[in-house]
Each structure stands twice: as structure tokens, then as C-alpha cells.
Amino acid sequence: MSKRVGIIGAAVTPFKGTWREKTYYDLAQWATREAVKDAGIAVQDVDAAFYGIYNDIFERAAIPEHAIHGLCGMQNKFGIRISTGGATGAYTMSAAHAYLAAGRFKTALVLGVEKATDCFDFSSMSATPEVIKSIGWSGDSFFEQPIGWSASDSYAEVVLAYMDEHPGDLKPEITAQISAQLSRQVKTNPIAQRQFDQVTPEEVLNSRMVVYPFRELEICVYSEGAAALIFAEEETALAISRNTGKPVIWITGLGESNEHSFVGTNQKNLARIMSDYYASHKAYEMAGISDPTKSIQVIELHDAFVHQLEISMAEFGLVPLGRADALIEDGLMTSGGKYLVNPCGGLIYCGHAVGASNIMSAWSARNELIDRSLSTALVHGTGSTIAQFTACLILEHE
Amino acid sequence: MTETKIIPSEYIPDVGSHTVTIDGRQYLISNDAMYTFYRRTKGEFSQFFLALRDERRLLGCKCSKCGLVRVPPFLTHCPDCNFAPTELIEVEQVGVMNSTPPITYFATALFQHMAPYGRGRVIFEGADTAMSVNLYTTTGILVPGMIAQGTEVKLIFRDRRIGEMSDVFCVPTSELSDDQIVKKGLLESEIDWEKPQEPVLPHPAEADIAVFEQVFSEIRAIIEEMDANERAKKDIAGWKRNIAVRTRGGQFGIIIDDGHIRVEEMTPWSADFVMVCDDPRTLLDGLAYRGAITDSVIGRKLWISKNTEFTTIFKFDRMARSVARSRKG
Secondary structure: OOOOEEEEEEEEOOOEOOOOOOOHHHHHHHHHHHHHHHHOOOHHHOOEEEEEOOOHHHHOOOOOHHHHHHHOOOOOOEEEEEOEOEOHHHHHHHHHHHHHHOOOOOEEEEEEEEEOOOOOEOOOOEOHHHHHHHHHOOOOOOOOHHHOOOHHHHHHHHHHHHHHHOOOOOOHHHHHHHHHHHHHHHHHOOOOOOOOOOOOHHHHHHOOEEEEOEEHHHEOOEOEEEEEEEEEEHHHHHHHHHHHOOOOEEEEEEEEEEOOOOEEOOOEOOOOOHHHHHHHHHHHHHHOOOOHHHHOOEEEOOOOEHHHHHHHHHHOOOOOOOOOOHHHHOOOOOOOOOOEEOOOOHHHHOOEOHHHHHHHHHHHHHHHHHHOOOOEEEEEEEEOHHHOEEEEEEEEEO | OOOOOOOOHHHOOOOOEEEEEEOOEEEEEEOOOOOOOOOOOOHHHHHHHHHHHHHOOEEEEEEOOOOOEEOOOOOOEEHHHOOEEEEEEEEOOEEEEOOOOOEEOOOOOOOOOOOOEEEEEEEEOOOOEEEEEEEOOOOOOOOOOOOOOOOEEEEEEOOOOOOOHHHEEEEEHHHOOHHHHHOOOOEHHHOOOOOOOOOOOOOOOHHHHHHHHHHHHHHHHHHHHHHOOHHHHHHOOOOEEEEEEEEOOOEEEEEEEOOOEEEEOOOOOOOOEEEEEOOHHHHHHHHOOOOOHHHHHHOOOOEEOOHHHHHHHHHHHHHHHHHHHHHHO
């Protein structure tokens, strides 16, 4: 029988557009230092490390985790890196959970770190084109990279296919309102890259078109930073909780799904994010949730794009497919609404330090469950071409 | 044939470094690159790419058991039929859009020269899966609405082909003649491409000149504010452009010079590119963050002489946002 696993410590460094004062070595150690401090344990008490680092090119090193293992005090212990595109952080938590649930270890460090914006395009003298070029190496190298595949145009394909099926949904005024709301929510997140960048829906609609149908203020921003969690199996988690006085946040459900990367008959249905559907529903099943609309209170959702946030909420079963605009129109995610969606500001306003992002989301969900005395949260990570990969976790505060 | 390098020289920085000062301490930043060259195996895809390059034919693979035709032929055995073998077959060069394609206006460093471009998935006649292709219009800049789900498109072959997916692209069949639509292996040079021509502005009335003078003074004020704004200055660090701006009521120049920007009453004698907008308020609104200049180009309210200068247009939009953010404090 598998063991229960919970989160007993967490920390996130500030997310910034660029960290000139630190390399990813120190960002990783900083988050680790603070996470073990939060758990009230010494790093020597941690049995294994799970690293979420998306992209070798960002860190400018293959196997970038090799250096941080010893720096984080994990020398001579188990260490493994997970890399699954945008879903790296969520899959890293999933992997760590599996090892602890199987009884291999009592405690684990789950560490995400990314140093994205050292990439620099000397032809336009700016970082962003080179950052997204680096991500562009993640597309299919035979059939899609040579014709300009990018993360944005790949997710836009999914969004536009959804809009073909549901032409009345994802209205521009609604996506603009969601972005503006996220910008208000980020104001209380002290580690956010855009903590004080509050925008109006009109400003969102006036921001430039980057990739149709995405405007600049509807897209996540690339960040640098690190996030760390300390996981423990039940007996150890409860002992640590008694010591710190902080409740254990239990990981009661997990689900993962990777779709086809090609489109058409027997391949991916471009109008759906079935990976979101399968992963969330597997997580509900594991957690014993029969009706997520009655159970889920907090959603920390990987909002690479506002439009995709809406589709993901529909795939989670929290709003009807084709009626995702009800999130705003029916007040489901507005202030005081049924769902607390991305209280951290999401990746659009808190920032997207890819390997660290979903781990930051779990940090935020844990904070919300404890601070607001709520019971259940859904944490989500999406990634790869055409929203191919998803991992979801259910967190519970008993 | 012009020989080109795998990495164009403008992407390659000089060896060097610089420092930035943060909270009184210096930090070192070095120019660097992580490069690897390949002699890349095309393996089982070789016949597909060779058919594009040498024969101007489009191949797919058909499962010997279920009959599913995959284009491109991305596998040799069908995973849905316990790995039954597939065989290469030729498919038609006309198809329909599987879904509405995105249009990239802000491209990665590798594809800025190509923007704006569409990339979408086409189900060619005879195929069951969709192939990813670039999409263009023969009539100028591709804008939303031109190509949508179900639009019929035709595969076009580049004149110079190297055995890559970039050897082909698609245009709507509605822009081609019947003969062109049925012809297999149609070349880009066989199509009439609308040449970018600078719009001819009507002769100004006195009222147009009065509007221009008012708007020009507002543009000057905004650009002076940009030049004094630290965020906006960073947006154009290292960037240099001389821009001629023509409107119905008058013309002027905008000079971007490595972190500085200014307007000049005369258009520069050697402009890097030309911006033309009938109503100067179009540009003013963009600079004042009342709508993106990018959108004005897409919506054909503002014409630029070189699509590659979308990069500069983005910098204008970014500066407008930087100033707006600074005003908020």
C-alpha cells in the first residue's frame, strides 16, 4: 500500500525579469535554504532531490543539475532531474511523490530553478526574441522548427481551433478582464515579477498583438527564479508538523497525460486540451473527488496564455466547454466568486521561471489553503507543443 | 546561387563583456554562445524531403492494416495497428485548413525576417492527418480572417529548395487561377505577388495641415518624454534607425540612436524605412498607448516599407507601455 505524502516546507525566491546578481547555482541554493528552514529541518534530513529544470539552453549547460546537487547539500544522495516542457515543475512534484509513496525515501527536496533571460539576441539587441528562440528548439525538429514553430503559435493553434468550435467563447473583452483581474491579485504576492503592474481591461485590449489571437498582456512573462518544496511521507510529515506547528498539506491526487504531437484522425484533436482533461480527472479519481465543482476551491493554473486558462478551466470540469467566459460573466472567478483562480497572479503576472513555475504555484496554493483555512486546491502544469503535456495535483488541508 | 551561412553574421556577437552596477556592486556579463553544428540525419524521412526538393511531390504513408494516411509520413509502422507497416504514397497538393491558423507578428530571433507569417495545419486531399505549413497571402500582409478553418489552400514550392519543410508553403486557392490550382509542383515564381508600394497620399487641405501641426507637436512631446524615461530608453538600447514618417498633412523624421530617440522636422535623407499613415493621429495614438502601432500596421491604417521593421514597431509599442507604466508610478 502506498504511503500518504504531504508538503511540510516551501520557499520561493523573488521572480525577476533578470537576475544579474545571481546565477542559477545561488538561486537554487537560496530556495533550498529557505524551504528547509520553513520545514524546521536540516538539509541533512532530506533523503533525495528532484530537480525541475526545463531547458539546458537557458542554463547554458547540459545536465545543469549536476552543480547544484552538492551546493544544496544533497551530495552522496539520490538526485534526478525532470524536464517536460512547461509542465516540468508539476511533473517533478509527481515524480517525487511517487518515490515517497513507494517508500523509497522519507523526505525529498523538490527544487525548480530557471535562468531564462541570459539568452540575448544581438540582432535586435533584446532578450525576448532569443528566449523564445531557445524555447523554439522544443518544437518538432523535422517538420515544424524550420517553419517558425514557437510556444506562442503552438498554443495559439489550440486556442483558435477551440474558437472554431465555440465561436462565441473566449471573447476579447473577457480575456482582457481576466488579465486585469490577475494583475490585481498579484499585488499581494511579494515575490512576483510584476507585483505592481496593475492594468485595466482597456490596456490589455490596447496592448500589441504578438501572435494572433494573443496580445502582449495576455501572455506569461519569462522570469528567473527558484522554488522549493519539502515533501515527506505521512509519519515523518506529521512529526515535522508537530515540531513546526504548521499543518501538513497532503497531496491526495495526481494525474498526468501526454497527447499526440501530430493532429488529425487518431491523433490530437486540436480543439481540445485532452491532456488537461485526463490529468485533472485522474487526479480527482485518486483524491476521491466525484464532483470537482463542489470540492475545488483554489486553482493554481499554469496560465501560459489567458485563453488557455479559460480552456483549461473547462477541461477541468469547472466551467462548461464552450462557456468558459462564464468564469467572468457568471462571476465564477471574480472577487468573492466560487473559485479562487491564480491568487498569486499566475504566470502572466507572477512570472514564468519555467522549471520553478508549477512549484511556485504549489507554494501559493499551500499558502492559500493555510491562510484562508480552505480545504482543497488543484495545481496544474501544461507544456510542450500544442498543449501536449499536463500534470495535475490535488492538495488538501485537513 | 547565393551561398548562405547556417548562422547569419548579424546574430554573432564579438567576444567581450560589460558590467552593470546594482546596489553599488558591479556584476559581470559576458557575450557567449552555446553552439553545435550538425550533419543531421533525415533517415526514414529522406524520401519525403527528397520528393519535395527534387520532384515537387507530396508524400504520405498509408497503414497496410487500417489504411490511415499520415502526411507528412512521420512513422514507418502504425502504432494503432500493433505496428503494422506503412507504405509511402503520393497525395494531392490542395487541401483545407484543419483549423484557423495563428499569425506570428513577434517572431523568435530566427524568424524575425519572415514575420508576419501564418503557420497552420492543412489536411491535403487523400490525407487523414494535418501537415504543418507556412501560410501566406499574395496580397500583402496576412491578417486575421484571410485564412480560417476550412479555407482551401494550395501547396507552393520555393524556387530554391534544400530538402526542408521551408521548401513549401501554402496560399489560398481563391488567390490563384484554375490552371495554377490544378498544376502539381507550382513554384512561387509562377504566382503574381503584390509588390509593396508606398501609398500615395491625397493633396492636403488646410485643415489637414492644421491637424498635422497639432499632432506633430504632441508626438514631439511624447517622444521627448520617451527620451527621458529610463524604462523606454532601455527598450531601444543598442538600436539605431532613421525613420521617415509621411502623413496627409506633412512629414517628419524619427531618429532612434542607441537608447535615445528624437523627432526631426525634416525626413532623414537616408531612411532605414518609411512609415505612411493618412491620419497622423494613428501614430500619435500608438505612441500615447491608446492602441498598439502593431495593430495599426495589421489593420492597414499604417504602412511600413519593410516587414522586417516590425521589430522597430514593437519597440515603439514597448516604449509607449514603458512610459504609461512609469506614469502610474
